[in-house]
Amino acid sequence: MDQLQEIFFQEARELLAELEQSLLDFEQDLGNKNSIETIFRSLHTLKGSSGMFGFHAMNEFTHELENIFEEIRSGKSQASPKLLEICLVSLDHLKALLEDHELKDESNAARQLHLLKQIEELHGSKEQASSSIHIVEEKNDLKSLFYIQFKPGNDLISNGTNPLYLIDDLCQLGKSWVITDCSRLPELKDFVADQSYLSFEIVLWTSSSIAEVNDVFLFAEGLATITIEKVAEDQPNESFIFLINEAIKNEKSIGIEAVHKALLKDEKSSQPDTLKTQSSSTQIKERSSGSSIRVSSEKLDELMNLVSELVTSQAQLSMHAETIAQAQLSGIVENMEKITRRLRDNAFSICLLPIDTLTIRFQRLVRDASKELGKEIQLLTEGTDTELDKSVIENLSDPILHLIRNCVDHGIESLEKRQTNGKPRLGTIMLKSWYSGTKVFIEISDDGAGINKQKVRQKAIENGLITEDTVLNEQQLYDVLFMPGFSTAASISELSGRGVGMDVVKRKIQELKGSIEISSIEGQGSRFTIGLPLTLSIIDGLLVQVDQATYVIPMNLVDKCYEKPAALLQNRVQFITLDGERTPVYSLRDVFGISNQAPEILQIIKVFYDQTSVGLAVDHIIGEHQVVLKPLGSLYHGHNEYSGATILGDGTVALVFDTNTLFNKLIENSNIYGNKRSEQSVLSHL
C-alpha cells in the first residue's frame, strides 16, 4: 500500500504541476478552451485517484474545484481573475494537502474551510448572475435526453470511489432525475459497510455529448455496470416526467424499455437517435494511450551502471582483439563497439530532462512575486527544450529560483520608476538556454535597473568584505556579490535580501561543476549566465602518457596535437608558436614534479580553455578511448583538477583531467604547483 501511495504522490505532483501550468496559461487567455479542458481533466484525475487512496480531504476539495470548471467548460459561467486567484491559492493548498493529507495541521484545516467557503461563494454568485442567460441558452442549445443505468459493483466503494460523487457529477451536466433502486439492500445483519447495494437510473437532459457523460464514469470503469443511452433529442414531455417522478417516489426501477415506450407513446413524431455505448474501456483508453511509461530513477541508475560496465568490458575486448589480430574477431568486435556506443548514447538520453520541467515553477514565482510587489513582469523563455541530466536539473532549480527572485525584487524597478525612465510598464525577465560545445548555458536576464556598482562597493566596504582602497575591476566587483554575508537590499523583504543567497547560488552551481557570471549595464538590466557541463559520465577521451602514468584529456576539448623537440620547452610554462599562434604551453612533467629524463620529442596537445587555447606537453599520445568516469572519492576532495578516474582495458586506473579547473588552478593558485615569477608574466597574457 505504501508503494501505491508513493505512486499516487508522484502522480499527484505531476498533475499539480500540469494544473499550475494550465492555470497560468488560462490566466493569459481566458477564452482558451484547451486550458479549461486540461484543468478540468487534471482536477478530475486528481479527484478520482485521491478518492481511490482514501485521501478524503483532497477528494472533497478537488470535487468542489472541478464543479467550478465544469461550469466554465460547459459555458454556464465565465472565468474571472478572482476565480483564478482562488484557484492558484487552492493549488498551493492542494500541495500542502499532499504533505498533510489528513489535515492534522490546524492551519491547513482552517485554510481548507476558508477556501471551500470562497469557492462556494463564487459558485453561488455565478449561478445567480448567469441564471437569466442560462435559460436562454438552454433553449438554443442542442440538447438530448440520456438514460443512464449505473449499477455499482461490489468493489467500487472499497476502491475509494464514492458513487454519490459520480451522480453528483452527472447532475452537474444538466437537468436530471435520479431513480434509486433499493431492492438489493440486505438485512442489517448481512450488511457490509463497504459494499454498494444500490443501483441507480438517471435520466439526464443535457447539452453534453455522450463522451462527456461517459467521462464521469472514468474511475468506475470495470467496477460497475454502466449503460448509457441517448433516448431522445427533444425535451421530455410532462407525462414522461410524471412517469419518472412516480418511479422516484416508489424507489422502483423503470428499465430502458419503459423509457422508450413512454417516449414513443407520447411523442410519436420523435425519432430517437439511439446510440448505445457500454461503458467499456475502449473509447476512453484511446484518449489516454500515452507512449511513455514511468520508471523509477533507481532502475535508470542501475541501467547506467550496467552500460558503464559494458563500455569498460568493451574496451578490454577491443584491446585483446587488437593483439590477437584475427580478421573475423576484429569484425565482430568492431560491430560490438558500434552497438555499445549507440547503447551508451541511448541510455544517456533517457536520463536527460528538458529545462522545461522547471519553468512552470519559475512562471508561478514571477507571477506571485510581481503581484505582491505591485510590479508588472513577464517571464519569457527561450530554448527550454535544452536537455540536462536529471540530477543536474533537480539541483538547479533552487539557484535559478533565487536568481529570478532577485530579478523580480531588485532588478525590475517599480512602475513609477519605469515610467519616468521611459521604459515599458511591463518588465521582462528572460530565461534562455542553449548548448555550446560540451556545456549547457542558462542565462537569466532582466531589463531592470542593473547593478549599481557604487552601491555594491559601498556595501561591501560596510560589511567588511573589502577595504576602502581595494582596487577591483568590473568582474571582480560582481564577484563580491557572491561572497557570504552580502546583501544590498535596503530592507529585508519576504522575497530576497536575507544575505544568504548569492553565495549559496554560487556554491550550488560549483557543486554541479558549473560556473556563473554576471554582467550588467546600469539602467538597462543585468544578466546572469550559468555554464554547466553536460554531465556525461561516459566521455570520449584522448589517452596520454606522462612518465609511467596514463591520463585522459576529454576529447571534446582537444583542438590539435603537435610534435615538438623537448628542447623547445625549458620551463614549466612558456610560449611556443603553434600554427603561427603564440600559445602558453605547460609541461605536465614539471607540473607533477617528475624529474627523470624526458623523451626527446614531446607531444603538445592544444586544449580549448575559455576563449583561447592552452598547450599541454606530454610524453606520448596513446590514442582515443571511451572513458567511463568514476568518482575519485572524498579522500581526494581537493583534487578537482581531475573530474574522476577511469579503468583502462588492461585493468589499470587512469586519471581524467578536468582541464578547465586544471588551468584555473595553475593560473590562479600557482602556489599549489610552486610559485614562479616568470609564470605570472606569461599568464598575464592569457
Place this chain on the structure above:
Amino acid sequence: METSVLSSQSYLTFKLDQEIFGSSVTHVLEILEVPKITKVPRSPDYLRGVINLRGSVLPVIDTRIKFGLPPIEDTVNTCIVVLNLKMDGQEITVGALVDAIQEVIEIEENQIMPPPSIGTSYADELLRGMFKLNDEFILILNMDQLLSISEIHQLKDSQNLINSN
C-alpha cells in the same frame, strides 16, 4: 556467562613494522594482493594512489606513512585491506596497505585492556585497547578514526612506552 559470549568479537590482526594491530572484522570487506597502483600527483604522501577494484576506483592509504612509520618497499607479503569506514558521517571504502596479514582471532570484550594512559590525545582516539596474545601485545584500533586524524607520529611513541614497560 551469556553476556561474555555476546561481547566476544572477531579481530583481524596484521603487521606493520614490528607491531601487530587488530581491527574489528566488521570493518573489513576483503583482502587484496597489491595490484598496480595509480598515483595521483600532488596528493598527500599517505595516499598511495587509486586501484581498480572490480570496476570501481578505490583509494589506497599507505598505513605506514599514516602511522608515522618509515616507508619500505612492498614485499610479497604486503596486502591491501579493504575497509569500510565512517568519515564525517559518510561511509567510505578505502584500501589500507599493511606489511602482512596475520590471522583472525576471537577476543572477548573484557579481555581488552585499556590503552596506556600516558599516550597523547589522538593516540587515545585511535587506540581502543590492547590484548595480550601469548607473549605479544596486539594493539586494537578504532578504525573509524583512521582517516579523521591527520598524522600519527605519537602512536609510535606510545608503542615504545608499552614495549619498555
